[in-house]
Amino acid sequence: MIGRIALRCSAFLVLLAGWEAANRLGLIRPFLLPPLTAVAARLVADVASGAFFLNAAVTLYRTLAGFALACVIGIPLGILISRRKLVGWFVEPIVSVGFPMPAIAFLPIFMLWFGVFDLSKIVMTGFSAVFTVIAAADAGTRGVERQLTWSAQSLGATRAELFRDVMLPAAMPQILTGLQVALPLALIVEVASEMLMGGTGLGGMMVNAENYADSVGVYAGIVEIALVGGIAVALMARLRRHLLRWHPEAAG
Amino acid sequence: MTDPSVPTGIVITGLSHDYTPRAGTRVRALEDVSLTVATGSFHALLGPSGCGKSTLLYCIGGFLPVQTGSIRTDRGLVTDPGPDRGVVFQNFALFPWKTVLQNILYGIGKRGIRGAEARDRAQHFIDLVHLTGFEASFPGQLSGGMQQRAALARTLAAEPDILLMDEPFGALDAQTRRIMQEELLGIWRQTRQTVVFVTHDVAEAVYLSDAISVMSARPGRIRRTLSAGFNRAADPAVFKRPDFTEQVELIWQMVRAEVDDARRPAPA
Numbered sequence: 001m002i003g004r005i006a007l008r009c010s011a012f013l014v015l016l017a018g019w020e021a022a023n024r025l026g027l028i029r030p031f032l033l034p035p036l037t038a039v040a041a042r043l044v045a046d047v048a049s050g051a052f053f054l055n056a057a058v059t060l061y062r063t064l065a066g067f068a069l070a071c072v073i074g075i076p077l078g079i080l081i082s083r084r085k086l087v088g089w090f091v092e093p094i095v096s097v098g099f100p101m102p103a104i105a106f107l108p109i110f111m112l113w114f115g116v117f118d119l120s121k122i123v124m125t126g127f128s129a130v131f132t133v134i135a136a137a138d139a140g141t142r143g144v145e146r147q148l149t150w151s152a153q154s155l156g157a158t159r160a161e162l163f164r165d166v167m168l169p170a171a172m173p174q175i176l177t178g179l180q181v182a183l184p185l186a187l188i189v190e191v192a193s194e195m196l197m198g199g200t201g202l203g204g205m206m207v208n209a210e211n212y213a214d215s216v217g218v219y220a221g222i223v224e225i226a227l228v229g230g231i232a233v234a235l236m237a238r239l240r241r242h243l244l245r246w247h248p249e250a251a252g
Numbered sequence: 253m254t255d256p257s258v259p260t261g262i263v264i265t266g267l268s269h270d271y272t273p274r275a276g277t278r279v280r281a282l283e284d285v286s287l288t289v290a291t292g293s294f295h296a297l298l299g300p301s302g303c304g305k306s307t308l309l310y311c312i313g314g315f316l317p318v319q320t321g322s323i324r325t326d327r328g329l330v331t332d333p334g335p336d337r338g339v340v341f342q343n344f345a346l347f348p349w350k351t352v353l354q355n356i357l358y359g360i361g362k363r364g365i366r367g368a369e370a371r372d373r374a375q376h377f378i379d380l381v382h383l384t385g386f387e388a389s390f391p392g393q394l395s396g397g398m399q400q401r402a403a404l405a406r407t408l409a410a411e412p413d414i415l416l417m418d419e420p421f422g423a424l425d426a427q428t429r430r431i432m433q434e435e436l437l438g439i440w441r442q443t444r445q446t447v448v449f450v451t452h453d454v455a456e457a458v459y460l461s462d463a464i465s466v467m468s469a470r471p472g473r474i475r476r477t478l479s480a481g482f483n484r485a486a487d488p489a490v491f492k493r494p495d496f497t498e499q500v501e502l503i504w505q506m507v508r509a510e511v512d513d514a515r516r517p518a519p520a
């Protein structure tokens with residue numbers, strides 16, 4: 001385990017070493033690529049002043065709120081698509097058009113509807129993630145063995161209870177795969193919205209630094225976003241392992 | 253809801269069933285099946301593969317709609333699945349995300365029994381199928397035989413009036429199958445539920461059943477219903493008895509005739 005982590009980190013170490021070397025050897029102008037040490041110093045300063053935690057908290061709050069919205073709407077809808085004809089008839093074409101659409105293009109509309117503060121960004125983030133969630137829940141439900149639902153019914157489950165008792169857990173591996181794709185997507189769109197709209201958050205801070213021609217701040221922002229994204233993805237993988245303890249994949 | 257199960261008979265009259273696949277032509281799986289399963293009896297359905305045994309069982313279970321004819325139990329006409337008819341499938345169909353204990357608690361909970369009483373009941377059935385010690389295992393961690401024991405316990409714990417079993421031991425190796433047959437008989441002698449047991453194994457049918465219905469090749473009809481009755485005496489050596497092997501041979505000839513019939517090219 002520790003060996004694997006070390007192996008992964010070593011790739012970054014090589015990258016960082018190359019970065020620092022490029023600066024020391026004068027291969028690149030410091031404005032285009034500031035020295036690693038300067039960026040590291042800024043990171044430490046951001047952490048010490050609390051600015052990092054503040055911005056990360058704002059970005060994470062909107063990302064997770066939007067992501068939760070996408071789950072609450074997307075999972076039931078995805079399950080219902082293959083189980084209720086009317087829902088399938090209505091939602092399926094919309095999903096197939098919406099899925100490949102660049103969600104961020106809707107940002108002006110959401111700003112118009114929901115203002116320039118948190119709500120528009122949360123809706124934007126949720127919108128960008130919801131199609132992936134719907135598609136995953138739909139695909140997961142389609143593969144459910146009919147004997148499983150029959151077993152539940154002959155043990156006394158009503159048709160409504162089947163969704164919670166059978167469909168949802170049976171589709172869970174695929175739903176989680178969808179969520180693992182949707183979460184970074186939500187984070188990307190959140191940061192992009194912040195960069196377009198300005199204000200607080202990691203993306204807002206970066207675009208602020210850019211406006212002041214503070215290239216060290218821009219690079220520090222990238223590292224901070226990568227850090228937050230990496231932690232979020234790792235926690236999601238952990239949640240998957242916990243929820244799928246029963247699944248054969250857990251044995252490997 | 254919590255009354256103990258009352259064995260009930262099944263009367264099937266003029267049941268036909270067609271499958272209409274989305275792509276392809278309609279398949280007639282059952283044709284004019286009429287069958288009476290006596291209350292408290294162990295009734296086997298025997299027939300060549302593809303003759304509609306599962307279809308008939310699924311109709312009794314209420315999983316497939318009754319298209320033509322009727323199915324009636326002492327509780328009335330069968331229209332939907334219900335906890336009065338428990339099922340054991342060939343592929344076990346346990347909930348893989350639940351432990352053995354949780355699987356067995358599922359049907360108990362649906363009957364409104366909770367807490368310590370539910371737990372005691374579940375433990376009773378776990379012990380009955382010899383799965384003591386595996387309560388916390390997930391189905392994926394168990395062998396096929398153990399999974400089928402868990403599935404049997406889950407169905408029995410819901411205390412259905414009727415037990416529907418679709419080749420429950422078909423996926424097991426020969427030794428495990430033999431042991432499971434013996435244990436099923438032992439349990440059935442205690443519960444005396446009405447059992448409909450689908451199999452294509454003639455010896456299994458003769459060993460377990462009060463009555464055996466032999467079905468024709470597709471479209472499935474009931475060719476003949478015979479009585480067996482080797483199941484009443486708890487005699488593990490019954491497999492070697494000459495009257496037993498004679499009965500197996502007799503029924504085997506009938507099943508084979510059905511297979512041969514199906515192979516013969518249709519008259520032009």
Ligand SMILES: Nc1ncnc2c1ncn2[C@@H]1O[C@H](COP(=O)(O)OP(=O)(O)O)[C@@H](O)[C@H]1O
Nearest residue numbers: 271273279281300301302303304305306307470
């Ligand atoms: N869902 C289905 N769609 C179309 N045909 C089916 C379907 N299920 C079963 N059949 C056909 O109906 C016939 C009876 O099937 P089944 O009841 O499974 O037979 P058995 O259990 O005796 O092997 C078979 O010929 C099978 O191909």
Ligand SMILES: [Mg+2]
Nearest residue numbers: 305306307418
């Ligand atoms: Mg079958």
